Amino acid sequence: MQHQAHAEHAHHQPDGSWATAVRATLHCLTGCAIGEVLGMVIGTALGWGNTPTLILAIVLAFFFGYALTLRGVMKAGLGLRAALKVALAADTLSIAVMELVDNGVIVLWPGAMDAELADPLFWGALAIALAVAFVLTTPVNKWMIGRGKGHAVVHQYHH
Template sequence: MSEHAHHAAAGAGWNMAISATLHCLTGCAIGEVLGMAIGTTLGLSDGATIALAVTLAFLFGYALTARRVVRTGLPWRQAIRIALVADTLSIAVMELVDNLVLLAIPGAMDAGLASLTFWLSLAFALAVAFVVTVPVNRWLIARGRGHAVVPAHH
């Protein structure tokens, strides 16, 4: 492979990793925001709020991928299997990092929904999680895993 072709392939891998991570971030952000908002509103403990947010992040992440795959004509059952293979590690890393960062920010988990601290902390935590997850997705894609399994069905 020429040096130019090698750099083009590497760039495509990073572009695909960024795209996959943005897709992952969308599902995670929806789940995180809903989970944190519900948990905060109901006065749930930090652990219960995080558990709810993580559960919803996985649910929305898988649902977004499965919906894309179903649009290609595959049945839901197969689309869900593809989503599980494509997204599990990416969502897990994103959620782990996101919630560790959120817990590390003083007052973030105690701030109410009307607080700028709540929203800025959540946005910052998701941004850090995105940066950490891009190389994970790049690694998966380079090995024919993660979102590399999804385009074959488009």
Template sequence: MDHAAHHPARAVATWAMAAQATLHCLTGCAIGEVAGMVIGTALGLHNAAIVVLSVVLAFVFGYALTMRGVLRAGVGLKTAFTVALAADTVSIAIMEVLDNAVMIAVPGAMDAGLTSLLFWGSLAFSFVVAFVLTTPVNKWLIGRGRGHAVVHAYHAHH
């Protein structure tokens, strides 16, 4: 094998591509975060358990959204899952650290309850922070043929 085979091709990565990839990941994260917060609060779980549940669901929904598009290209479930892992893991992980750090850092946000403007405002703000700080990471990843760049090969098959 030649040296080039060990390194993914560099792709042109625009800010628009990075923003779109980040928004895609953020959609799954937001669905999981909100579901985790609602379910955890409804069950009366401790804040730490709510955070864990939210993070797990953010990954589940984030991967599921990516897999849905890749499966439409006619690949198998195992390949779709592998593509989702490669495309989304770094982005979702960064967003989850940021989302939860903001929620924990805002005094009273985690204990404010689902009917509180403080809770929902803090959560919305955490999503903005996650989007702004993760977009440059996604641009860097796409430019190196990683992250959401791996998904584009499967979208081309439609």
């Protein structure tokens, strides 16, 4: 019974609407924000320079972005190897665009890369950078979902 329901659900493609794209981008933003904030906090707290801090933030953003998708599709019954393939196919472009935009905003924002954790500029620039990244990544996700790519790949595993 469950297999039949899963098979029927697997043929349903997400509609490629803006609402679907927003949900996919919010999912991406969640993982990226966790990794990005954690990376920036760790790098800043340890007094690292801008480049190692950015690298850590980007690596952690990809890690947490993929981890959220892995958790969901493995919960739906996929093994680790298959779940990794789904996560890579679903999230790579979305996370890459989000990270490029978000880190681009932070790097270009005067003083943001030198702000300390207690400085409102640190948190304000980070929040605005993530918001800008969300706005610019949503159309990318809409385009991918409309073509059966990106989060459309994950959609078949949602219950």
